[in-house]
Amino acid sequence: MYGFGDDRNPANDTVNVMEEILVEFIADVCQTAGGPQRKTRLSIEDLRRALSRLADAKKLARMEELLFMQEDIKRARAQFEESDITQSKEY
Secondary structure (H helix, E strand, O other), rough: OOOOOOOOOHHHHHHHHHHHHHHHHHHHHHHHHHHHHHOOOOOOOHHHHHHOHHHHHHHHHHHHHHHHHHHHHHHHHHHHHHHHHHHHHHH
């Protein structure tokens, strides 16, 4: 919770309230994403649909950014592993 000049050691009550709010938000998004079928597994498309409301535009944009970064990291790791294999064959 440390950021924007906040206390490095927040009060336990503050941490508990933030945790409660976050858990409730995640549960609400998952219920919305599951739809009336109440799926047991959610897909990325389900989450996109749940966050597609205008009020959640920033959250959707952040999710898209994180998904892009995840793919970017996967590509970088694959290139790194590929270069390791190439280098080990040269020796």
